[in-house]
Amino acid sequence: MVTRRGNSGTTVIKVPKASAWQPATVVCIREETPRVKTIRFAVSNWPGHLAGQHADVRLTAEDGYRAERSYSIASPPEVSVLELTVERLDDGEVSPFLTGQLEPDDAIQLRGPIGGHFVWSALERRRSLLLVGGGSGIVPLMCMLRHRRLSGSTVPAALLYSVRAREDLIYHEELTDLARNDPRFTLRTTLTRDSAPGWSGRVGRIDLPAVQALLEGLGGVADSFVCGSAGFVEAASALLLQAGQPGDAIRTERFGPTGT
Amino acid sequence: MITRGFQGRRSQSESKRLPPGQHLTGDFPVLSAGPTPHTPLADWTFALEAEDGTQIVSWSWEEFRALGPTEVTVDIHCVTRWSKFDTDWRGVSVDRIFAAAGLEESPSSFVMAFCDGGYTTNLPVEDLLEGKALVVWEYDGEPLAPEHGGPARLLVPHLYFWKSAKWVRGLRFMEDNEPGFWEVNGYHSYGDPSREQRYDGD
Numbered sequence: 109m110v111t112r113r114g115n116s117g118t119t120v121i122k123v124p125k126a127s128a129w130q131p132a133t134v135v136c137i138r139e140e141t142p143r144v145k146t147i148r149f150a151v152s153n154w155p156g157h158l159a160g161q162h163a164d165v166r167l168t169a170e171d172g173y174r175a176e177r178s179y180s181i182a183s184p185p186e187v188s189v190l191e192l193t194v195e196r197l198d199d200g201e202v203s204p205f206l207t208g209q210l211e212p213d214d215a216i217q218l219r220g221p222i223g224g225h226f227v228w229s230a231l232e233r234r235r236s237l238l239l240v241g242g243g244s245g246i247v248p249l250m251c252m253l254r255h256r257r258l259s260g261s262t263v264p265a266a267l268l269y270s271v272r273a274r275e276d277l278i279y280h281e282e283l284t285d286l287a288r289n290d291p292r293f294t295l296r297t298t299l300t301r302d303s304a305p306g307w308s309g310r311v312g313r314i315d316l317p318a319v320q321a322l323l324e325g326l327g328g329v330a331d332s333f334v335c336g337s338a339g340f341v342e343a344a345s346a347l348l349l350q351a352g353q354p355g356d357a358i359r360t361e362r363f364g365p366t367g368t
Numbered sequence: 369m370i371t372r373g374f375q376g377r378r379s380q381s382e383s384k385r386l387p388p389g390q391h392l393t394g395d396f397p398v399l400s401a402g403p404t405p406h407t408p409l410a411d412w413t414f415a416l417e418a419e420d421g422t423q424i425v426s427w428s429w430e431e432f433r434a435l436g437p438t439e440v441t442v443d444i445h446c447v448t449r450w451s452k453f454d455t456d457w458r459g460v461s462v463d464r465i466f467a468a469a470g471l472e473e474s475p476s477s478f479v480m481a482f483c484d485g486g487y488t489t490n491l492p493v494e495d496l497l498e499g500k501a502l503v504v505w506e507y508d509g510e511p512l513a514p515e516h517g518g519p520a521r522l523l524v525p526h527l528y529f530w531k532s533a534k535w536v537r538g539l540r541f542m543e544d545n546e547p548g549f550w551e552v553n554g555y556h557s558y559g560d561p562s563r564e565q566r567y568d569g570d
Contacts, residue, residue: 123554126567131369167371175376176389176449201377201391209373216371222567224553225401338398342515345403356486358403 121232123224124155129166132218134210135189140278144244145207146182146193151218154190157181159255160227160248160333160361163192163220167202177202178222180247180335180361184254190218193278195244226361228252228333230261235357236326237265240314240344242336243276245363249335250279253286253293266294266322266330270314270340274304294325314344319351329353335361385443386451387561393450396507398515401549405484405514405535412519414503415538416469419476425469426538429519433505435460435468440502442525444532445561457523459504462496462539476541480548481522484535489548490557491524491531493541500526503536528559528566 132149139145157163166176183191196207210216226248228237237256239249246269256265271277277297287295296318298310310318323330332353334344341362348358382392415426427435439458445451466474474493481489495501501524505512512518517534524531530550551557556565564570 125569126554167374167376168369169374169376170370173376173378174389175374175391178448205371205374214372215369217369222554225550338515342398342404349403355403355405360400360402362398362400 121158121227121229123161123227124157124221126164126220126222127153127155127218129217129219131215132190134212134214134216136212137210140193141276143207143276144193144195144278146191147206147210148183149190149192149216149218151190155221157185157221158224158227158229159184159252161221161223162248163190163218164222165192165202165206166217166219167205168217175202180251181221182247182251182254184251184258186255186258193244193247193250223361226333226335226359228255228331230256230259230263233263233331235263236330237263238322238326238330238332238348238353239265239267240270240319240332240334240336240348241267242270242340242344243272243363244278245334245336245340245361246278247335248361249333250282252333253283257286257290262292264292264326266326267296268314268318268322268344269295269297270300270336271297272301273299274302274307294322296322314347316347316350319344319347323351323353329357332358333361334358336363338362385453387445388564389566390445390449390451390561393452396452396455396516397446397448397450399446399448399530400485400515400534401487402485407484407519407535407537409519413537414465414520416465416471417538417540419540419542421540424471427468432460432503432520436464438464438502440523440525442523444525444529447528447530447555447559447566451561456508457502457504458506458509459502459520459523461499462501462503463499465503466497474541476543478542478545479539480542480546481533481536482538482540483533484537487533487535487549489522489531489533490542490545490551491527492545492558495524495527496539500524526560528556528561530555531559 132151135148179192182193303311409429412429416424505520522533522536
């Protein structure tokens with residue numbers, strides 16, 4: 109275990125140390141969108157994780173060739189299974205296999221959890237939570253929201269979620285249910301490419317007024333987590349700074365085009 | 369352990385040159401822990417500091433760039449598993465920085481690189497000398513973009529790329545090998561790609 113002092117400087121949380129490579133068996137696979145699947149694994153010696161961390165995946169071909177990539181963990185620390193949500197990148201090497209060929213009872217290798225910075229623990233945090241996600245950048249943020257719900261945290265939270273089109277929305281039903289049932293959670297979803305029939309949410313890229321409105325609702329400075337493509341994160345974190353958030357309250361994670 | 373049905377894409381020439389667990393990218397992905405800092409060049413300095421924070425020497429942007437630039441072409445390896453071949457950089461070697469500061473030998477065995485935005489990373493001094501490391505301000509013939517660490521970043525290509533600290537503003541000498549930002553957060557203290565030293569304990 110690595111002990112780390114939190115942002116607030118008050119509470120210390122423990123970041124589990126990454127495990128060695130170990131077998132992980134596919135329990136089930138769920139389609140989230142036409143391009144995105146959630147894969148549930150059974151892992152016998154998982155050290156546990158914090159919301160926001162990722163796991164390394166290793167695939168091995170018959171001739172011993174290996175490919176390794178890293179994916180955000182979607183399942184909250186409170187549950188015993190491990191779920192990764194993976195977006196298929198057409199020119200990728202690993203994601204097309206994970207989303208297209210992998211089946212229940214198949215085994216791959218996993219190692220983790222990885223990353224001790226882009227994490228949120230309900231035990232540690234006392235400030236409001238502002239989550240800003242672009243596309244599949246929602247995955248670690250969803251893990252944080254699930255952790256917040258299961259831990260019984262009453263910290264006010266908001267999610268600003270930007271996707272190209274309605275069919276790209278991941279976890280849409282779960283998020284809208286959460287927003288309906290939790291008065292301390294605000295959901296703002298925006299479609300950047302088109303407005304689907306019957307769509308009542310925002311259209312267009314996230315902008316300063318949207319960020320300001322959410323921050324106002326959260327009571328000023330929030331622990332902010334921004335995740336998405338490099339361009340999205342660059343733009344969104346600049347908006348948060350413009351809206352008056354201190355730089356050290358903003359944590360970012362970027363998915364490059366090579367996150368395949 | 370074989371994964372049923374997995375073929376993968378492979379290239380003999382690539383795989384010989386790639387460290388274990390890495391794959392080649394043609395892009396230049398961006399990874400950073402927080403917002404991109406934008407320090408005006410007029411306010412930019414590069415400093416060498418003693419362990420107690422006392423400044424040994426400090427250069428302005430213009431002074432620093434006049435220390436004697438050099439160009440290198442190197443392969444870089446990110447701990448998130450991408451590698452990029454033949455990247456072109458222009459900057460000043462750490463040897464030359466030490467020489468310009470009048471340091472005949474290093475005051476200590478380790479340094480902490482410190483940066484705008486609060487990022488730090490720890491390095492053994494011997495990994496910075498004899499041409500092994502530079503502070504660079506140009507990539508591929510262009511000024512280094514802010515998201516890639518501009519105005520200047522450290523370049524230590526033989527270690528995982530998080531050691532090549534973006535937005536670097538100086539080096540602080542230290543007796544003990546204290547962990548920096550990612551090193552506190554579960555990553556390896558040294559980070560040698562050829563030995564796959566990704567995480568604490570590897």
